[in-house]
Amino acid sequence: MSNTPTERAPETDKPQRHFIQQIVDSDIESGKWGSPGDRSVVKTRFPPEPNGYLHIGHAKAIHISYGIAQEFGGTFNLRFDDTNPVKEETHYVESIAGDLEWLGAKWDGEIKYASDYFDRMYEWAMELIEKDLAYVDESTPEEIRSMRGSVEVPGTPSPYRVRPIEESKAQFARMKNGEFPDGSMVLRAKIDMASPNMNLRDPVMYRVLNAPHHRTGSTWHIYPMYDWAHGLEDSIEGITHSLCSLEFEDHRPLYDWFINAINTERDEPIHHPQQIEFARLAMSYTNMSKRYMRELVEGDHVSGWDDPRMITIAGHRRRGYTPKAIKDFVSIVGVTKFNAVMDVSRLEGAIRDDLNKRAPRRMAVLDPIKLVITNWGDGGDESRVEMMDVINNPEDDSAGKRSVKFGKELWIEREDFMIDPPKKFFRLGPDREVRLRCGYWVRCHDYETDSDGNVTTIHCTYDPETKGGNNPPPDEEGKVRKVKGTLHWVYAGDCVNAEVRLFDRLYNAEKPGKATGNHLDDLNPDSLVINTNAKIETSILERTPDEPDWVDGIRRFQFERIGYFCVDRESTIDAPVFNRTATLKDSWSKQNR
RNA sequence: AGGGGAUUGGUGUAAUGGUAGCACGGAGGUUUCUGGUACCUUUAGUCAGAGUUCGAAUCUCUGAUCCCCUACCA
Numbered sequence: 001m002s003n004t005p006t007e008r009a010p011e012t013d014k015p016q017r018h019f020i021q022q023i024v025d026s027d028i029e030s031g032k033w034g035s036p037g038d039r040s041v042v043k044t045r046f047p048p049e050p051n052g053y054l055h056i057g058h059a060k061a062i063h064i065s066y067g068i069a070q071e072f073g074g075t076f077n078l079r080f081d082d083t084n085p086v087k088e089e090t091h092y093v094e095s096i097a098g099d100l101e102w103l104g105a106k107w108d109g110e111i112k113y114a115s116d117y118f119d120r121m122y123e124w125a126m127e128l129i130e131k132d133l134a135y136v137d138e139s140t141p142e143e144i145r146s147m148r149g150s151v152e153v154p155g156t157p158s159p160y161r162v163r164p165i166e167e168s169k170a171q172f173a174r175m176k177n178g179e180f181p182d183g184s185m186v187l188r189a190k191i192d193m194a195s196p197n198m199n200l201r202d203p204v205m206y207r208v209l210n211a212p213h214h215r216t217g218s219t220w221h222i223y224p225m226y227d228w229a230h231g232l233e234d235s236i237e238g239i240t241h242s243l244c245s246l247e248f249e250d251h252r253p254l255y256d257w258f259i260n261a262i263n264t265e266r267d268e269p270i271h272h273p274q275q276i277e278f279a280r281l282a283m284s285y286t287n288m289s290k291r292y293m294r295e296l297v298e299g300d301h302v303s304g305w306d307d308p309r310m311i312t313i314a315g316h317r318r319r320g321y322t323p324k325a326i327k328d329f330v331s332i333v334g335v336t337k338f339n340a341v342m343d344v345s346r347l348e349g350a351i352r353d354d355l356n357k358r359a360p361r362r363m364a365v366l367d368p369i370k371l372v373i374t375n376w377g378d379g380g381d382e383s384r385v386e387m388m389d390v391i392n393n394p395e396d397d398s399a400g401k402r403s404v405k406f407g408k409e410l411w412i413e414r415e416d417f418m419i420d421p422p423k424k425f426f427r428l429g430p431d432r433e434v435r436l437r438c439g440y441w442v443r444c445h446d447y448e449t450d451s452d453g454n455v456t457t458i459h460c461t462y463d464p465e466t467k468g469g470n471n472p473p474p475d476e477e478g479k480v481r482k483v484k485g486t487l488h489w490v491y492a493g494d495c496v497n498a499e500v501r502l503f504d505r506l507y508n509a510e511k512p513g514k515a516t517g518n519h520l521d522d523l524n525p526d527s528l529v530i531n532t533n534a535k536i537e538t539s540i541l542e543r544t545p546d547e548p549d550w551v552d553g554i555r556r557f558q559f560e561r562i563g564y565f566c567v568d569r570e571s572t573i574d575a576p577v578f579n580r581t582a583t584l585k586d587s588w589s590k591q592n593r
Numbered sequence: 594a595g596g597g598g599a600u601u602g603g604u605g606u607a608a609u610g611g612u613a614g615c616a617c618g619g620a621g622g623u624u625u626c627u628g629g630u631a632c633c634u635u636u637a638g639u640c641a642g643a644g645u646u647c648g649a650a651u652c653u654c655u656g657a658u659c660c661c662c663u664a665c666c667a
Contacts, residue, residue, distance in 0.1 A: 016607055016615090049667050084666060141665055150663055152595050186665055196596040198663050207665035226667045250597055250662050277598085279660090284604095332616075334606050338599060339660055346605075346617065356630060395630070426628065435626060469626050486626050561627045588628040 018335035020276055024068060024241060027274075033240045042074030043240045046100070046107075047081045047114075047233065050092035050214075053305045054099045054313045056326065056347070057281040057288045063330045064278065065243050066105040077237055078107035081114050083229050085213035093214075099313040102552055104323045114224075114233050115215045121224050121232055122176060124262050125187060125205055129168045133261045134205060135161055136171040138185040147193075148201050154194035155201045161190065172206075178221035180208050189228070191257065199254045203227055231255040232262075234273040242273045245280040246337060252277070281333060282341045284510045286311045292512070292519050301523060302506070308579050309506045309527050319503065320556055320566030320581030322358075325351040344505065348582050355556060355564045355581065360392050360399060360546050363437070363488045364536040364559040364578075366500060368411035370492065373442060375461040376408035383408070385493065388468065390438040392546040399546045404537055406439050409492040411535045413561075416487050417458055419447070424591075426484035428458065435486040437560065441466035488560045490535045498536050498576040500565065502529040534578075541573060556581070 017025065024042060027033060034041035044065040048058065069076035078100060082088050097111060128134040137144065137160040149155035172187055174180065187206040195201055205228040210221050224232075234242045242255075252275050263269040282288070288311055296302045296310070305312055308319035316326065329350040333342055376382055385407045392399035412428070421429040428434050433443040446459035465472040474480045506527045513519035536559075543555065550556060555567045563583040571577040 018606095022609090047667095051667080081667065087666075144665075145663080148663060150595085152663095154594070155663090183665060194594090196594070198596085201663085204665055209665080223665095225665075230667085246598070247661050248667095252597095279599085332605070336599090336606075338606095340605060343604060343617085349617070352629090361627080391626090394625090394627080424628095437626060471626090483626090485628080488627075558627085558629085561629075563629095584627075584629050586628070591628085 019337070020064065020068065020241070020243060020278065020335055021071075023274075023276060024072065027240070028072070039072040040074055041240060042069060042072040043077070043238055044069045044074070044243060045077035045079050045112075045234065045237065045239050046105070047079045047230070048096050049081045049084065049088065050096060051084070051087040051089070052092060052290050053293070054096055055288045055293070055311045056283070056313070056316070056329075058099075059103055059313060059326050060281045060330045060333060061243070061245070062100060062103060062105045063327055064335055068241065068243070069108075074240075075108040076105070077109075077112050077239070078105075079112035079114065079233060079237065081226070081230065081233065082213070082215060083114050083224050083226065085209065085211045085223065088214055090214045095314070099317075102317055102323055103313065103326065104551070112233075112237060113215060114229055115213060117229075117233055117236050118216065118220060118224070120236065121229060122222075124232065125224075125228070126169065126172065128189065128205075128261055129165060129172060129187075131261070131264060132165055132190065133264075134168070134187055134189050135163060136168040136175070136185055137161070137188045137202075138171075141183055144186070144204075148198070149193070151196075151198065157193050158188070158202070161188075161193075161202070175206065175208055175222050176220070178210060180221075182208050182210055184208055187222075189258070189261070191254075197250055197253060199227065199250055200257070203254060227251055227254045228258055231259050231273070231275075232270075234275075235259060235271045238271050239273040242275045244275060244277055246277045246339070247280075248275070249277050251275075277337070278335050279337055279339050281330075282339065283311075283344050283347070284341055285344045285505045285507050285512070287507075287512050287519060295520065296506070299520070301520065308501070308503050317552065317554070318569065318579065320355075320554065320564060320579055321351050322354050322556075323551065325354040328354065351564070351582050352585070355558060357395050358393075358548050359556050359558045359564055360544075360548070361390075361394075361560050362537055362540055362557045363390070363404070363490055364498075364500075364534055364540070364562065364565075365411040365413050365488065365490050366502075366531055366534050366559075366562060367414040368490070368533065368535045369414045369417060369455060370457045371410045371412045371442070371489070372457060372459055373408050373410070373440075373462045374445070374459050385491070386467075388438050402539055402544065402546065404438070404539070405491040405494050406436075407491050407493050410436070411490045411492050411495065412436075412458070412487055414455070416485075417444075417447075417455060419455065427487060428460075428485070433481075433483050435466070435469050435483045436489045437486050438469045439489060440464070440469065441472070441483060488562075490537055492535070494538055495535045496538050496540055496576060498534045498540075498578060499530065499532045500534045500578045500580065501568065502531060502580045503527060504529075536576070536578075540576070558584075 046062050066076050137158050139158050147156045186204045188202045191200045193201050204225050206222045209223045212218050255275050259272045306314035306318045329347045385405050387403045388406045389401045390404045416427045418429050435441050440462040442460035442462045444460050448457040450456050504527045507522045508524045509522035512522045558564050564581040565578040568577040568579045
């Protein structure tokens with residue numbers, strides 16, 4: 001080695017490769033799965049059990065596996081791991097496939113099912129018995145558990161471990177034929193009852209389960225266990241890189257053992273995929289455990305699995321999230337073996353970034369208060385209506401402008417007016433002047449209150465020289481008048497009354513349930529505020545040409561100065577409903593905390 | 594007789610024996626007809642201790658902390 005430090009290569013913009021990409025890179029280079037350099041051999045899969053709904057954590061797994069297949073020009077399978085009929089339903093198959101489609105993960109060919117491979121798995125199991133690598137154990141579940149030992153004490157062999165091969169074969173065949181009751185016996189791999197890896201202490205391969213299966217009906221009376229089935233499913237499909245989460249690290253030796261066991265004394269070995277584990281996603285202020293989500297739904301703490309506050313894919317879709325935002329978020333998260341906890345604000349940031357660029361702007365007043373322009377009739381008709389050109393999206397010139405009505409009576413946001421405002425309040429108050437966005441400048445000279453002191457009406461004068469919201473001409477001394485604030489507004493003579501649903505995070509605690517042991521104790525009572533009195537410009541009722549073609553057909557907007565909203569699936573022309581996807585960043589209220 | 598993983602600013606993530614970088618957040622500022630956006634400046638880090646080496650986030654050892662594993666669930 002040289003004594004002088006070597007010159008480091010100049011900084012390149014080479015994209016950083018995560019550890020799984022690096023493994024695949026070197027596999028392609030070495031030709032591990034085909035001829036060296038052939039990238040198209042890469043094959044990955046997403047293998048959900050159809051027993052529940054997908055959440056953001058699944059989106060990470062999907063984008064990792066799908067992303068690898070896509071970037072290498074390989075293939076990606078969607079396979080349902082339907083090996084436990086008592087928990088699985090066709091309904092979940094449909095919802096999961098729908099979620100993948102929405103996320104934009106396109107699987108190759110037909111949807112695959114583990115249950116399609118049950119015959120082959122059975123034959124291979126029989127071969128293992130013949131090789132004296134598996135046996136039928138008629139011990140009770142309790143006996144099996146107690147003989148397994150513990151992490152610190154080795155297990156003890158079952159008396160059935162040494163029974164004749166022919167006997168096991170006969171019993172296994174009878175198991176398949178449905179001759180035994182549930183739980184009466186199992187097929188076990190003969191590995192090592194003293195292994196420090198508990199998974200290797202003669203794991204169960206098949207259990208008796210006289211239950212109908214959502215796809216195979218009543219043909220089977222035995223069902224394979226995950227460890228036996230999963231590697232075989234991957235093998236049958238020719239998966240090269242079987243990506244899963246960290247808790248399966250201890251299962252990898254078993255994954256490999258089963259395939260090697262099948263391949264011993266076999267002329268044509270079956271395909272042997274490589275299992276690679278990565279850290280699953282965790283996020284602050286939420287919990288992705290199936291149990292927690294079920295308790296939220298079944299306890300009516302949310303309206304359903306697609307409640308916009310849920311961490312599910314369906315919930316995010318209804319909330320107005322875009323598939324792109326979720327994909328962007330997942331790529332921010334990265335791929336490592338470190339159990340990181342992502343802050344939810346990063347997900348909120350991802351949807352803001354996307355919607356800021358794409359969402360058309362509209363004006364909507366959530367908590368309306370009447371503003372009357374007292375000099376509107378001066379020199380003309382008081383009922384006069386003017387059309388204002390309003391910009392559709394300042395981030396996108398091609399979105400153009402739209403025409404919005406402006407007249408004597410308007411709605412403005414209640415929080416945009418204060419009777420006795422602090423100095424830094426750049427909005428409306430007595431004797432203050434503001435700009436109404438793309439409208440006119442108005443100055444407040446009076447206001448009315450009800451008996452409780454709540455402001456009911458604001459009286460203003462407008463400056464005809466500020467039409468369109470533009471600066472008035474300079475005065476005699478050449479000075480230009482300025483305003484600090486610009487408010488959104490809706491013309492009271494022509495607007496839509498709508499319901500808006502304002503969502504906030506479901507839990508108040510960073511780790512729900514950590515303090516008391518019950519996540520329901522950390523529920524945020526204000527996670528949903530329904531506002532039925534919002535006023536929105538009428539253009540919102542029908543799709544206009546400036547609205548982008550959202551891939552899922554959901555209409556999304558930015559309500560100026562308020563946040564991002566989408567049309568809820570319950571919305572109708574007569575009763576419009578909008579969901580708040582995210583607020584805008586608000587440095588004013590933050591400053592006042 | 595336990596085993597398997599992990600640990601880099603507040604957070605997430607690069608650096609694969611040779612300049613600890615990026616993003617988000619925080620702070621300050623510029624622009625702005627959204628207190629949005631954009632832009633600029635700034636802030637802050639290798640779990641600890643030994644060892645190998647000219648040189649260690651990276652290799653070795655010891656320790657600490659966290660996660661996973663004892664379903665006929667996946």
